[in-house]
Amino acid sequence: xxxxxxxxxxxxxxxxxxxxxxxxxxxxxxxxxxxxxxxxxxxxxxxxxxxxxxxxxxxxxxxxxxxxxxxxxxxxxxxxxxxxxxxxxxxxxxxxxxxxxxxxxxxxxxxxxx
Amino acid sequence: xxxxxxxxxxxxxxxxxxxxxxxxxxxxxxxxxxxxxxxxxxxxxxxxxxxxxxxxxxxxxxxxxxxxxxxxxxxxxxxxxxxxxxxxxxxxxxxxxxxxxxxxxxxxxxxxxxxxxxxxxxxxxxxxxxxxxxxxxxxxxxxxxxxxxxxxxxxxxxxxxxxxxxxxxxxxxxxxxxxxxxxxxxxxxxxxxxxxxxxxxxxxxxxxxxxxxxxxxxxxxxxxxxxxxxxxxxxxxxxxxxxxxxxxxxxxxxxxxxxxxxxxxxxxxxxxxxxxxxxxxxxxxxxxxxxxxxxxxxxxxxxxxxxxxxxxxxxxxxxxxxxxxxxx
Numbered sequence: 001x002x003x004x005x006x007x008x009x010x011x012x013x014x015x016x017x018x019x020x021x022x023x024x025x026x027x028x029x030x031x032x033x034x035x036x037x038x039x040x041x042x043x044x045x046x047x048x049x050x051x052x053x054x055x056x057x058x059x060x061x062x063x064x065x066x067x068x069x070x071x072x073x074x075x076x077x078x079x080x081x082x083x084x085x086x087x088x089x090x091x092x093x094x095x096x097x098x099x100x101x102x103x104x105x106x107x108x109x110x111x112x113x114x
Numbered sequence: 115x116x117x118x119x120x121x122x123x124x125x126x127x128x129x130x131x132x133x134x135x136x137x138x139x140x141x142x143x144x145x146x147x148x149x150x151x152x153x154x155x156x157x158x159x160x161x162x163x164x165x166x167x168x169x170x171x172x173x174x175x176x177x178x179x180x181x182x183x184x185x186x187x188x189x190x191x192x193x194x195x196x197x198x199x200x201x202x203x204x205x206x207x208x209x210x211x212x213x214x215x216x217x218x219x220x221x222x223x224x225x226x227x228x229x230x231x232x233x234x235x236x237x238x239x240x241x242x243x244x245x246x247x248x249x250x251x252x253x254x255x256x257x258x259x260x261x262x263x264x265x266x267x268x269x270x271x272x273x274x275x276x277x278x279x280x281x282x283x284x285x286x287x288x289x290x291x292x293x294x295x296x297x298x299x300x301x302x303x304x305x306x307x308x309x310x311x312x313x314x315x316x317x318x319x320x321x322x323x324x325x326x327x328x329x330x331x332x333x334x335x336x337x338x339x340x341x342x343x344x345x346x347x348x349x350x351x352x353x354x355x356x357x358x359x360x361x362x363x364x365x366x367x368x369x370x371x372x373x374x375x376x377x378x379x380x381x382x383x384x385x386x387x388x389x390x391x392x393x394x395x396x397x398x399x400x401x402x403x404x405x406x407x408x409x410x411x412x413x414x415x416x417x418x419x420x421x422x423x424x425x426x427x428x429x430x431x432x433x434x435x436x437x438x439x440x441x442x
Binding site: 038047054057058061062063064065066067068069070071072073074076090102105 | 193195385389393404405406407409410411412413414415416421
């Protein structure tokens, strides 16, 4: 993993409104940050895996650049990359993070993991 | 009924004061004591929190009405959503209201409760009806088999709806009359309305049931809102995109059970429906763990636009929106 990706990913929790973030690497390894009480590491991993499964049929039909699950109290964004990396961002609505979701997604797509 | 004891005490005191001590108020913090209170047969009006402790609100409404079919039920929510409103009203609630945040709000709710229960309270100030929609008021009037004339304003009078003994018998809106006028009046945004004493209309132009007419109005409003949202013209509370306005290129609307209600340029409706049902089914099991509330929609950013999926309990909606060409 390149340092610039690591640095960028580690900076995500500091963006106001980010509740949790996670990434699935091409080799299947998972990592993430989140509120220790609401979103401990094992919960992030579980959510990532479950929604990644749901992402598969959508990807097969539509080839989305990203998918966003909009809930009453938060938005969950998944950004798949051609190199098989998958980013998950969980943000509170009407926050800086929510407003900048597209830019954060574009940044992830632009960052090379190799 | 509400799990918050402080809220219960405050609301109880307020209703007692507003009713000039004529109401007898029984409070309950969960479904079991609420059912026990209604079983005594002394309760005429039940006010429920949208998330009752120990039960689901729809289930609780059903149980209460089974115990006492004439009971008037009102559901109150901290934040009212269209889905919560629709499921509560469909289950038999007479009103769905947001919890009051001010003394004025409390007075408005008190007046609405009196109207629903058929308890006489003069209603002279239209502002007092804040929080009650025109649909709510028609629902109340028809369910109580009242006779009245509802006048709708936006700066000046736009039209009238005539209700006789709980049946909507005539509607007029400018040059329009009948069902077209009725649907137009219910689709007006930002208007106000006044309930007037009944008078005979110049003609009778409506003979469908009020349930059908209100259901059709809801369907048309949802369709129009969805089209607008899909075209990027308005943003919902959980809107997730700030993309420029686009053109809807595909639209499918089904009932919660999968019956197709509307489709436009949908090449493979069965496949879209299958996807919506799969998302709805999986979301039901995965989403509660997230504690993020109900799923509003799933949005896919595509190379040439967006796809929006709304797997709600009462509606399954798929829309595809193409980005508008900059120099089109």
